[in-house]
Amino acid sequence: MKSLAELQAIKEKMQNKVVLREGTGDIRVVVGMATCGIAAGARPVLNTFVEEVQNQNLSKKVTVSQTGCIGICQYEPVVEIFEAGKEKVTYVKMTAEKAKKVVEQHLKNGRVISEYTIAAHKA
Amino acid sequence: MKELSLNILDIAENSVKAKATVVKILIDETENEKENTLKITISDNGCGMTEEVLKNVTDPFYTTRTTRKVGLGLPFLKLAAEQTGGNLKIVSKSKEEEKTNHGTAVTACFNKNHIDFTPLGDIVSTVVTLIQGHPETDFIFIHTKNKKESAVLKTEELRKILGKDIPLNSFEVITWIKDFLTESYKEAVDK
Ligand SMILES: Nc1ncnc2c1ncn2[C@@H]1O[C@H](COP(=O)(O)OP(=O)(O)OP(=O)(O)O)[C@@H](O)[C@H]1O
Ligand SMILES: [Mg+2]
Numbered sequence: 001m002k003s004l005a006e007l008q009a010i011k012e013k014m015q016n017k018v019v020l021r022e023g024t025g026d027i028r029v030v031v032g033m034a035t036c037g038i039a040a041g042a043r044p045v046l047n048t049f050v051e052e053v054q055n056q057n058l059s060k061k062v063t064v065s066q067t068g069c070i071g072i073c074q075y076e077p078v079v080e081i082f083e084a085g086k087e088k089v090t091y092v093k094m095t096a097e098k099a100k101k102v103v104e105q106h107l108k109n110g111r112v113i114s115e116y117t118i119a120a121h122k123a
Numbered sequence: 124m125k126e127l128s129l130n131i132l133d134i135a136e137n138s139v140k141a142k143a144t145v146v147k148i149l150i151d152e153t154e155n156e157k158e159n160t161l162k163i164t165i166s167d168n169g170c171g172m173t174e175e176v177l178k179n180v181t182d183p184f185y186t187t188r189t190t191r192k193v194g195l196g197l198p199f200l201k202l203a204a205e206q207t208g209g210n211l212k213i214v215s216k217s218k219e220e221e222k223t224n225h226g227t228a229v230t231a232c233f234n235k236n237h238i239d240f241t242p243l244g245d246i247v248s249t250v251v252t253l254i255q256g257h258p259e260t261d262f263i264f265i266h267t268k269n270k271k272e273s274a275v276l277k278t279e280e281l282r283k284i285l286g287k288d289i290p291l292n293s294f295e296v297i298t299w300i301k302d303f304l305t306e307s308y309k310e311a312v313d314k
Binding site: 002004006007008010011013014015033034035036038039043044046047050054059064065066068 | 124129132133136140194195196199248249251252255256280281284285286288289293294295296297299302303306
């Protein structure tokens, strides 16, 4: 059974690497989590981003956060990616599988997946 | 919504938006010969609602949001409860009328035997998502079945152990919370 003692151990382990952990946060992934987003499936999308960023060792440069309604409910789940010096990328109608691909191709290798973007859906 | 746990996530997001520092999520299940019900209570110490807002809040065409003309969160939960023969109650005291004791409590009751009952779904994921997105907010989560606790999590207690330097949404901590809750449920079933 998981115990609070285990949490204490996590704390000690993490304190030792606090300096290393502090990400520069170059890239921000923001998931829309208002009613429209949640109803359309934002929860697994968010959790996939959190897990995959960790799995791909990107936590130093990528932060994942949540926001309210982005105002384009018909495209939910919506994910926005902000990167210093670059234009914002808006991914729409996201799923957990698409999120995994975005982490690998966009966040890790810098290649925007244009077919998932809002521009592709509007066209 | 496909699962009640998604409604819970959504209603708790309202509490966070209302600047609550403590959000309490209670799930009570009662199962016996006479009754098979589920009660969800989400309460907070946020800014509360004025009577005017409270009166209109379950009307989908009412919202104080600005990005969209309709507020759907509370109407969705109300519908989910009423379609099982249950109900939704909201009690709220706004900051203006109650300087210190302000906040909101949303209670939804469901009949689990009803054909239109939506399953609770992945509640662990909901709790984890809330903490991930709002590491500074304190969440109290208690799930009971016939008055026995099947899962309990109080972030204040975790915070005490972790101290100031380690945020609750660190990946390691989030993973621990997820495993802890999952195991709690497993143990409750085994018992
Ligand atoms: N816990 C709360 N504390 C204070 N005000 C609340 C709370 N919950 C709801 N409200 C008020 O009620 C309104 C309606 O809430 P509801 O969740 O139905 O829609 P919404 O949050 O505006 O939009 P969304 O569809 O994204 O949920 C909110 O805009 C807010 O003003
Ligand atoms: Mg809402």
